[in-house]
Amino acid sequence: MTAHLPALQVVVPLVAALLCALLRRSALAWGLTLAASWATAAMAALLLLRVLAEGTISYHIGSWEPPWGIEYRIDVLNGLVLLLVAAVGAAIAPYARRSVAAEIAEEKQVWFYTMYLLCLTGLLGIVITGDAFNVFVFMEISSLATYVLIALGRDRRALLSAYQYLIMGTIGATFYVIGIGFLYTMTGTLNIADMAARIGEVQSTRTVLAGTAFLTVGICLKLALFPLHVWLPNAYAYAPSVATAFLAATATKVAIYLLIRIYFSIFGAAFAFEALPITEVFVVLSLAAILGASTVAAFQRNVKRMLAYSSVGQIGYITLGIGLASQLGLTGGIVHIVNHALMKGALFLAMGAVAYRIGSVRLDDMAGIGRRMPLTMASFVVAGLSLIGSPGTVGFVSKWYLALAALERGWWWLVAAILLGSVIALVYIGRVVEAAYFRAPAAAAATATEAPLSLLVPTWVLTAACVWFGIDTELTVGIAARAAAFLLGAGP
Amino acid sequence: MPALDVVIAHFNHWITVVLMVAGLYVVVARGNMVKKLVGLGVFQTSVYLLYISPGKIFGGTAPIIDPRFTVYSNPLPHVLILTAIVVGVATLALGLALVVRINEAYGSIEEDEIFGKPDEDGDGGGESSGVGSR
Numbered sequence: 226m227t228a229h230l231p232a233l234q235v236v237v238p239l240v241a242a243l244l245c246a247l248l249r250r251s252a253l254a255w256g257l258t259l260a261a262s263w264a265t266a267a268m269a270a271l272l273l274l275r276v277l278a279e280g281t282i283s284y285h286i287g288s289w290e291p292p293w294g295i296e297y298r299i300d301v302l303n304g305l306v307l308l309l310v311a312a313v314g315a316a317i318a319p320y321a322r323r324s325v326a327a328e329i330a331e332e333k334q335v336w337f338y339t340m341y342l343l344c345l346t347g348l349l350g351i352v353i354t355g356d357a358f359n360v361f362v363f364m365e366i367s368s369l370a371t372y373v374l375i376a377l378g379r380d381r382r383a384l385l386s387a388y389q390y391l392i393m394g395t396i397g398a399t400f401y402v403i404g405i406g407f408l409y410t411m412t413g414t415l416n417i418a419d420m421a422a423r424i425g426e427v428q429s430t431r432t433v434l435a436g437t438a439f440l441t442v443g444i445c446l447k448l449a450l451f452p453l454h455v456w457l458p459n460a461y462a463y464a465p466s467v468a469t470a471f472l473a474a475t476a477t478k479v480a481i482y483l484l485i486r487i488y489f490s491i492f493g494a495a496f497a498f499e500a501l502p503i504t505e506v507f508v509v510l511s512l513a514a515i516l517g518a519s520t521v522a523a524f525q526r527n528v529k530r531m532l533a534y535s536s537v538g539q540i541g542y543i544t545l546g547i548g549l550a551s552q553l554g555l556t557g558g559i560v561h562i563v564n565h566a567l568m569k570g571a572l573f574l575a576m577g578a579v580a581y582r583i584g585s586v587r588l589d590d591m592a593g594i595g596r597r598m599p600l601t602m603a604s605f606v607v608a609g610l611s612l613i614g615s616p617g618t619v620g621f622v623s624k625w626y627l628a629l630a631a632l633e634r635g636w637w638w639l640v641a642a643i644l645l646g647s648v649i650a651l652v653y654i655g656r657v658v659e660a661a662y663f664r665a666p667a668a669a670a671a672t673a674t675e676a677p678l679s680l681l682v683p684t685w686v687l688t689a690a691c692v693w694f695g696i697d698t699e700l701t702v703g704i705a706a707r708a709a710a711f712l713l714g715a716g717p
Numbered sequence: 718m719p720a721l722d723v724v725i726a727h728f729n730h731w732i733t734v735v736l737m738v739a740g741l742y743v744v745v746a747r748g749n750m751v752k753k754l755v756g757l758g759v760f761q762t763s764v765y766l767l768y769i770s771p772g773k774i775f776g777g778t779a780p781i782i783d784p785r786f787t788v789y790s791n792p793l794p795h796v797l798i799l800t801a802i803v804v805g806v807a808t809l810a811l812g813l814a815l816v817v818r819i820n821e822a823y824g825s826i827e828e829d830e831i832f833g834k835p836d837e838d839g840d841g842g843g844e845s846s847g848v849g850s851r
Contacts, residue, residue: 358797365804369811376815381822385831388815392744395757395808402764402801403737410771415797 227271231284231297234268234307235350237261242342251326251334258338259318262345266308266315269349273304277704283355291355292416298355302559302708306482307352309563313474313570313687314345320683321467324577328465329377337377341471344370348479357405357491358415360483361398364447368394371476374468375460383463386456393446393456400443407436408491421491428496437501440487448480450544451514454537461533466577469529473536474570478562481543485559488547489712498550507548508639514541515646523653528579528586531653532572535612538646539565542627545643549630555709556702557626563701564611564619564694571608571687575601578676578684583669588656593666595658597673600681602661604688609654611691614647618695622702729770736763748828750819754812761805768794768801 241261245254276282276299284297299307321341329337347367351360372394376387409415411432412423427433442453449457457477461469488497498504515538522534543565546558576586578601583590595602611618624643631639675681694701724731736759743756772794780789816826823831 358800362800362804365808369807372811372815376818384815384819384822388750388812388819391808391812391815392753392757396741396744396760399761399764403767406764406767409768415793 227275229284230268230272230275231282231299231353232286234265234272234311234353235346237268238265238342238346238349242339242346245335245339245342249335251331251338252322254335254338255318255322255325258321258342261342262311262314262318265345265349266311269304269308269311272299273308273704276301276304292414292419295359296355296416296418297353298418299353300708301704301711302485303352303482305559305704305708306478306562307349309566310345310348310352310475310479313566314471316683316686317467317471317474317570317574320470320574320577320680323677323679324467324581325465327581328379328467333377337374337465337468340370340373340377341468343367344374344471344476348475351479352482355417356415357408357417357420358402361402361405364398364401367476367479368398371468371472374472375464377468378463378465380463382459386459386463390456390460393453397443397446397453400439400446402443404436404438404440404443407432407439411436417486417490421493424491428492429500434501437492437497441484441503444480444484444487448477448484448544449537449540451510451518451537451541454514454518454540457537458530458533461536461573462527462530466573466580469533470570470573470577473532473573474566477536477540478566481540481547481558481562484544485547485555485712494550494713504548504550507544511541511545511548512639512642514538515545515642516649519646519649519653523649523656525653526588528576528588528591528657529573531657532569532576535650535653536565536569538650539569539612542623542643542646545639546623546627546630549627549634550713551630551633552706552709552713553626553633554630555712556706557623557630559705559708560626560698560701561623563705564623564691567619567687567690567694568608568611571604571684571691572612574680574684574687575605575608578680581680582673582676585669588660590667590669591657592660592664592670593662594660594670594673595662597666597670598675601676601684604681604684605661606654606658607688608691609657611695613650613654616695617692619691619701620695622695622698626702729766733763733766733770736760736766750816750826750828751813754809754816757812758805758809761801761808765798765801768798 238261241257245257248254248257282299285291286295286297325334325337344367347363347370350363350366354360354363372387372391375390376384408420411427411430412420414420414423446453461473518534518537522531522538525531525534543558543561546554546561579591579594579598580586582598611620614620614624624647628640628643740756740760740763744753744760747753747756772791774788774790777788777790778786780792820826825831
């Protein structure tokens with residue numbers, strides 16, 4: 226049984242999604258979603274423990290030997306991302322029942338759970354597989370499910386956002402296939418490990434360079450790197466609360482994982498960062514995201530849109546870490562993948578609880594909400610502090626490593642920019658805090674009561690994780706450092 | 718005429734590039750949501766050609782093992798593209814379904830008309846979202 230965990234990791238949510246569609250009863254579908262997502266998280270935890278103890282796991286689908294068959298390959302990096310995606314999915318599942326019931330029509334709820342599980346399947350599949358074309362298939366499974374999840378939002382603009390994401394997401398995925406096609410014609414293999422072994426001879430050909438460009442642009446569309454982020458703010462703002470929290474915490478993170486995998490595992494750090502100007506491109510674009518998108522966030526009146534723009538800024542920190550491509554920078558980038566998922570998950574869940582009670586997340590409607598929903602807003606404040614990067618929270622840990630990586634290169638101005646990004650985060654989080662705690666209650670907020678436990682507990686689980694991993698960094702930073710060493714070819 | 722030889726020798730690639738750029742141009746330049754999806758379809762189709770054409774080997778036969786033949790065409794690109802076609806069909810179907818719903822909600826599928834009158838609550842969602850698709 227345990228030998229087949231890698232396959233079950235993907236098969237369990239996939240089969241559960243199909244069963245959900247057949248059940249036709251929203252309560253049953255939710256129960257199944259809960260069971261499947263918790264089972265998935267347990268399996269991901271077991272896999273990560275095994276990887277940490279025994280090293281890389283290679284699983285051959287249908288016992289076909291790689292490179293002919295599809296290989297699932299789990300090392301320290303994707304073990305960590307796998308656990309992150311599965312754990313966030315498991316934490317959000319109990320929250321989904323009430324929030325979905327409030328935001329989505331009864332007859333569509335079953336489809337929500339089906340799409341949620343399909344999206345989870347796709348994301349886990351991208352992370353676990355060791356086959357470049359298989360990544361594309363899973364990418365489309367998760368993307369198509371995502372478009373439907375977004376379109377299920379209450380506002381009619383959710384439909385437009387889903388359509389725009391569909392156009393841009395498909396262009397991104399097609400660019401990815403074009404890139405893989407170029408690499409395939411040059412190396413004759415689709416297995417990532419095999420490709421890495423064969424690419425050395427053809428690395429400097431124009432075909433491979435063009436393939437690299439297509440892969441970079443395609444994946445950056447998916448991970449919403451500035452200026453390819455335009456699909457993200459509306460998609461997050463108008464999707465149902467549960468979908469927003471889940472996507473913000475996982476979808477872009479998986480795309481970032483894929484980028485790391487392609488740069489470091491296929492091309493190798495030496496080629497990607499010394500022969501090509503990827504460091505320069507990424508540092509500039511990341512800075513534009515950290516400063517530009519965060520500034521736009523500060524002017525938003527809808528808090529979900531504000532947090533969405535903030536996500537674009539925070540993704541900038543992760544790509545900054547990738548661009549620096551040193552042990553410290555990569556550690557900071559990888560650990561920020563985890564940390565940002567935790568804090569954005571907590572923030573969007575808190576906003577989902579507010580939407581559940583007052584039916585709006587606009588700043589004007591949220592005036593005075595802090596006294597009415599103290600626990601929900603306390604969670605927002607703690608996770609918000611983490612976003613700013615105050616010591617004792619996860620945000621501080623990742624920014625610390627990024628700043629160290631910048632200092633290592635002697636780039637003082639970069640440290641200043643990282644700090645400036647934190648100041649801008651302080652502004653927009655401060656605007657929400659000001660509205661929630663220091664203004665006279667608005668009509669909508671005056672009669673609100675604290676959110677029910679089933680919404681509060683998942684929110685606080687993620688919030689507590691923000692503090693826990695901000696103080697005890699053994700697990701996250703330890704694994705991220707191992708993953709960074711592994712990617713740079715130094716570690717085991 | 719060496720230049721002409723280059724063109725003819727890479728005939729398949731020229732077609733691929735023309736389809737790819739034409740499809741992407743339609744996606745960017747058209748405001749009609751159905752036309753955008755048609756452009757997206759053309760763009761995706763060019764990738765099918767990109768994969769399939771290197772799989773053909775001159776003088777190769779269908780990949781069925783037989784002692785009389787030694788050279789076979791590569792069957793793997795066909796299998797990959799079969800998957801990609803399914804994905805393309807699913808994307809197109811979902812895209813058209815969304816356009817139907819947008820038409821029901823807005824009474825139009827022209828981006829100019831939809832983004833011309835943003836929703837009144839002042840989030841700015843309607844207006845700024847138009848930028849993404851241009």
